[in-house]
Amino acid sequence: MWLSYIRERISWILLFLFLLLFIVFIAYIDPTIAMSSILYAVFLFFLIFIFFVFFRYQKETQFYKSIQDWENSLDTTSISEGNSPFEKMIEENLQRQTLQLNRIAEQKQLALEQEKDDLLTWIHEVKTPLTAMQLKIERLEESQLKNQLSYEWLRIHLLLDQQLHQNRIPSIENDLYIEQVNLEKLIYKEIRELQSWCLEKGIGFDIDLSVTEVLSDAKWLGFIMRQLLTNAVKYSSASEIEVCSTEQDEQTVVSIKDYGRGIAAKDIPRIFDKGFTSTTIHSGHAATGMGLYLTKKAADALHIHINVESAVDKGTTFTLHFPKENEFVHITGM
Template identity: 60%
Template sequence: MIKLYLRERISWILMFFFGQVLLLLIAYLDHSIPFRSVLYIVFLFTMLFVIFLIVRYHRETAFIKRLNDWETSLDVSGFADAASPFEKIMEAALVNQTQQLHQTASRQQIALEQEKDELLAWIHEVKTPLTAMHLMIGRLENDKAKASITFEWLRIHHLLDQQLHQLRLPSIENDLYIEKVQLEDILFSEIKSLQSWCIQKGIGFDVQLDATETLLSDTKWLAFILRQLLTNAVKYSESFSPDIIVRSFFEQGRTVLEVTDFGRGIDAKDLPRIFDKGFTSTTWHQDSAATGMGLYLARRAADTLHIQIAVHSEVGLGTTFTLTFPQPNELVRITGM
């Protein structure tokens, strides 16, 4: 800050020293002027000038520091003691600009909330005919047509479900209900919902649950996380490929769940980015079915539930997603127990 201040005032400093040097030069050339007296006066003025610079430095940099605080917090209360006329002009401009920013932000927040509410209402409205459509599909006698329509219905259902959870994600802390859940029940429920898709692709699930104890978690959000992993496993598995392996076990006092498919896999350069919002793939960039949102939302929800999510994959060999659940005492902060 000192260097910036001196650079800002360099013209004034140079002007002062130029005047002092000029005064000494005149006293040196004009013998009628006592040089030592002039030198003493120059010394006194220099000392006063240095003290003046120090005082002004603390005064002016204080205003600059308040500007920095305003830039990060938009708090204008620190400008109440603006001293110089220029500072008062800047203060008035910043206060006016801050008020406009707050008004704009408020309007945008209201508009965003209205848009969110409208989208939520639309999703719930669409779910009604979607449920009716599912009942109608169940009455179809042509098995081939029934499987194809069910697959498309399932895709729509999952996209709507993903959009619904995306809207709820910013306020997930308010939506959590931590309770004792059975991992096995949630897992089989999600696998059952994918049954028609699995039949169409000719693949199944090999479930090996060694850890079936009760967990502390949120049923709805845990089901959503499992849904994303299981859906991806089915989506990116080739038709009639080996069964998707789902197994659980204990490791260092924690429950671990692995979902392993034998599909196309993920390129090593893509692995660090697969949980990024909107990222699909660099290897399969032409895949228009991918939205780049499922794993992002799953990771966000897992972080909130203190579930560690990891991935291991090799191109052409398949992918393994690992969920490591927290110990009960780690959820005390969430549950308040």
């Protein structure tokens, strides 16, 4: 500790020694100053400085020694029945604080779980009147009003679906059931859900599925397709959306290509970030920035790699690379 003390104050010590030597130098070059008197004074100053440093060392390090001893006493593994009351008090305080923090953490976790359950219950309850509303909309005869209400109904439905899956994402590993999924059936089902929106915007689909089955989870793969198809429809107008599947190097590859407004190059690395929306086009003020974030989370859980290619005003292509079946079996421990 002595060396540490000197090292921390070396600049002040060197300054003092320099001043003493400077005084001796002045006496040496000035014949009118008695050298013996100066050397005597410098010697006295040096002794006083030595005593001062020693005194300050004892006073300043006493506090740090007490802290070090106290830290050493916090090693509860060395506490035994013969330890001092101070050490026992430290141990009791630590145990009491640990128990209190554990209780607070458990209460917060229970509160979060309860809030999550309440939200899921609310979403499922809202689906009942939403289904009834859909049936009533289908009975309408006025086509323009019917299309407008169908579009607004679809927006509510997609937002609720997104919120439902957002609450399930943290425990997605417990919600997976891997099986052979009929890709053609799944994609056509998601397109039918968007039918009213597509008719209003004049959007069609060009489907070319060379591979019709893939090993995955049907529910979460449907969610991924729903988000990508919804984005393609949302940011396109009066054009075709191409959906195709191929096999490359024993991997199934599915691509969804639109000819909409596209994504700026600077935005592509951030589109999967939570809450991120376009930095160049702000007209879509209703965007939450959660769709692609949740899509990436679900894809990662299914070990699906998503690739994005886009150009502004030319369109966007999302490509899903599914893992090989033997790799997927190894990863999931099937």
